[in-house]
Amino acid sequence: xxxxxxxxxxxxxxxxxxxxxxxxxxxxxxxxxxxxxxxxxxxxxxxxxxxxxxxxxxxxxxxxxxxxxxxxxxxxxxxxxxxxxxxxxxxxxxxxxxxxxxxxxxxxxxxxxxxxxxxxxxxxxxxxxxxxxxxxxxxxxxxxxxxxxxxxxxxxxxxxxxxxxxxxxxxxxxxxxxxxxxxxxxxxxxxxxxxxxxxxxxxxxxxxxxxxxxxxxxxxxxxxxxxxxxxxxxxxxxxxxxxxxxxxxxxxxxxxxxxxxxxxxxxxxxxxxxxxxxxxxxxxxxxxxxxxxxxxxxxxxxxxxxxxxxxxxxxxxxxxxxxxxxxxxxxxxxxxxxxxxxxxxxxxxxxxxxxxxxxxxxxxxxxxxxxxxxxxxxxxxxxxxxxxxxxxxxxxxxxxxxxxxxxxxxxxxxxxxxxxxxxxxxxxxxxxxxxxxxxxxxxxxxxxxxxxxxxxxxxxxxxxxxxxxxxxxxxxxxxxxxxxxxxxxxxxxxxxxxxxxxxxxxx
Numbered sequence: 001x002x003x004x005x006x007x008x009x010x011x012x013x014x015x016x017x018x019x020x021x022x023x024x025x026x027x028x029x030x031x032x033x034x035x036x037x038x039x040x041x042x043x044x045x046x047x048x049x050x051x052x053x054x055x056x057x058x059x060x061x062x063x064x065x066x067x068x069x070x071x072x073x074x075x076x077x078x079x080x081x082x083x084x085x086x087x088x089x090x091x092x093x094x095x096x097x098x099x100x101x102x103x104x105x106x107x108x109x110x111x112x113x114x115x116x117x118x119x120x121x122x123x124x125x126x127x128x129x130x131x132x133x134x135x136x137x138x139x140x141x142x143x144x145x146x147x148x149x150x151x152x153x154x155x156x157x158x159x160x161x162x163x164x165x166x167x168x169x170x171x172x173x174x175x176x177x178x179x180x181x182x183x184x185x186x187x188x189x190x191x192x193x194x195x196x197x198x199x200x201x202x203x204x205x206x207x208x209x210x211x212x213x214x215x216x217x218x219x220x221x222x223x224x225x226x227x228x229x230x231x232x233x234x235x236x237x238x239x240x241x242x243x244x245x246x247x248x249x250x251x252x253x254x255x256x257x258x259x260x261x262x263x264x265x266x267x268x269x270x271x272x273x274x275x276x277x278x279x280x281x282x283x284x285x286x287x288x289x290x291x292x293x294x295x296x297x298x299x300x301x302x303x304x305x306x307x308x309x310x311x312x313x314x315x316x317x318x319x320x321x322x323x324x325x326x327x328x329x330x331x332x333x334x335x336x337x338x339x340x341x342x343x344x345x346x347x348x349x350x351x352x353x354x355x356x357x358x359x360x361x362x363x364x365x366x367x368x369x370x371x372x373x374x375x376x377x378x379x380x381x382x383x384x385x386x387x388x389x390x391x392x393x394x395x396x397x398x399x400x401x402x403x404x405x406x407x408x409x410x411x412x413x414x415x416x417x418x419x420x421x422x423x424x425x426x427x428x429x430x431x432x433x434x435x436x437x438x439x440x441x442x443x444x445x446x447x448x449x450x451x452x453x454x455x456x457x458x459x460x461x462x463x464x465x466x467x468x469x470x471x472x473x474x475x476x477x478x479x480x481x482x483x484x485x486x487x488x489x490x491x492x493x494x495x496x497x498x499x500x501x502x503x504x505x506x507x
Contacts, residue, residue, distance in 0.1 A: 019194035022155075025183045026198050029126045029153040032180035038123055039151045041098035047148040047181060048094045051141055052086075054176040059083060061168055062137055069136070069162040071342055073258075074299040081258065082138045089142050092426035092443060097149045100447045103456075114461040121451040123151030125201035128224075130192065130215065132206045133161035133304055134261045134364075137169065139206045139229075144182070146446030147204075157185045157195045161305055193218065200224050202450060206263075208362075209387075209435050227439030227449055230432050231263035231362050232389040237270045237379055237405060239396025244275055247395035247417075248282035251368070252290065254393075254419035256346065259301030260366040261308075264391045264420045267362060268352075268369035270379045276372045280348065283368075287329050287346040294343055295334050302342040303365065309342040312365035315358040316347055324358075325350040360386070376401055380408040387435035391415055391422060412436050 131140035158166030196218035303309035330345035412432035431440025
């Protein structure tokens with residue numbers, strides 16, 4: 001296994017610094033794709049297997065690289081979230097690849113009339129993947145596996161914020177893949193911007209909403225279709241008939257996954273006004289119990305870099321300055337936040353008003369906003385007045401209030417009584433809506449995202465079915481069209497009769 005060492009920018013010998021090199025890699029991959037044609041199921045599975053082997057053969061190196069990138073990040077947490085989290089996705093994808101590749105035959109009845117139609121899932125060609133820093137490994141290899149299953153070549157742009165992980169992935173990729181199959185690109189914002197301008201066949205991006213807008217704008221210049229996996233301020237509603245202690249326990253743990261640096265972490269929680277003190281007490285007790293120490297705690301994930309640390313601290317201080325109630329749950333004797341360790345204590349904020357930055361900006365840190373409510377309709381109105389979140393959470397039984405919440409709000413997904421449970425099924429799509437993203441992946445949805453559903457139709461009939469559409473038009477054709485339109489008007493008129501809006505008379 002390779003030895004990971006400290007990487008200053010000057011030492012990143014493998015870093016891609018020339019945008020022309022990106023163009024050359026893309027052309028190499030595209031020519032290989034065109035030359036070899038659609039890959040067989042065996043080839044696709046082999047690429048998925050080699051991608052997983054690249055990770056599993058080098059687990060210790062990846063853990064060390066990510067630890068260096070973050071400063072402090074739990075080894076167990078990394079193994080669970082980064083490595084274990086991808087295993088079922090890989091196995092599900094590789095085991096279903098051949099089945100997903102099969103043509104679909106719709107409208108079998110038409111075959112009786114001599115028309116045969118098939119829908120072929122066809123590879124797009126070269127897929128570009130831009131990865132984030134919060135899960136720098138998993139969130140590039142899982143979509144890459146889906147792209148391989150669909151028969152594509154893949155170019156990956158790693159996040160420059162997690163430079164050690166990026167360089168390790170780049171150096172390992174060449175041991176497991178030819179560059180015309182998989183190419184890993186490293187480099188700073190300039191290379192990232194050049195990557196988004198490539199004439200790829202599909203561009204898959206995971207990151208912030210603001211950067212997502214720039215990615216889509218750049219991709220549009222070449223009409224490159226995009227999948228955007230973004231984020232947002234994810235709400236929780238604790239129902240009036242929930243188990244409040246259990247809800248507090250699970251919400252506390254959900255907020256602290258990866259130090260709160262997860263796109264599906266909850267940002268704010270609505271609690272019935274009559275139970276808010278009980279809930280806050282339980283939440284406070286749970287968080288203090290989880291972290292009796294923070295500064296020397298190797299399980300307490302740091303902010304990934306100084307910029308993100310300072311951004312979160314600034315959000316907290318802005319809320320405090322504007323009148324919010326801010327409670328830091330720092331252990332006794334520890335001065336937090338600490339700019340050297342880049343650690344921020346779990347923080348509870350109440351009395352948040354709309355003029356505070358934290359009311360609108362995704363926190364991406366160990367901070368939770370607590371808001372009271374008395375009427376669920378007000379909660380739904382509040383959520384709907386803001387950009388759609390990636391996930392909305394509900395704690396409580398599956399009853400009328402929960403279904404009202406599901407039907408009345410708009411979000412990428414809904415999870416009840418558990419953190420991110422909507423992502424657990426490999427058959428369920430994962431993605432956002434509106435500001436939280438577009439498109440989806442995981443399982444068959446990921447295969448379809450990186451495929452073109454190509455219709456192939458034909459007939460061996462001795463006469464032209466569509467000849468009626470070409471001139472000259474005889475009297476029978478005119479009569480047939482007139483009769484068909486009359487029948488259509490009659491059917492539609494019966495359906496809408498009495499239901500059209502009344503027109504006001506004009507003066």
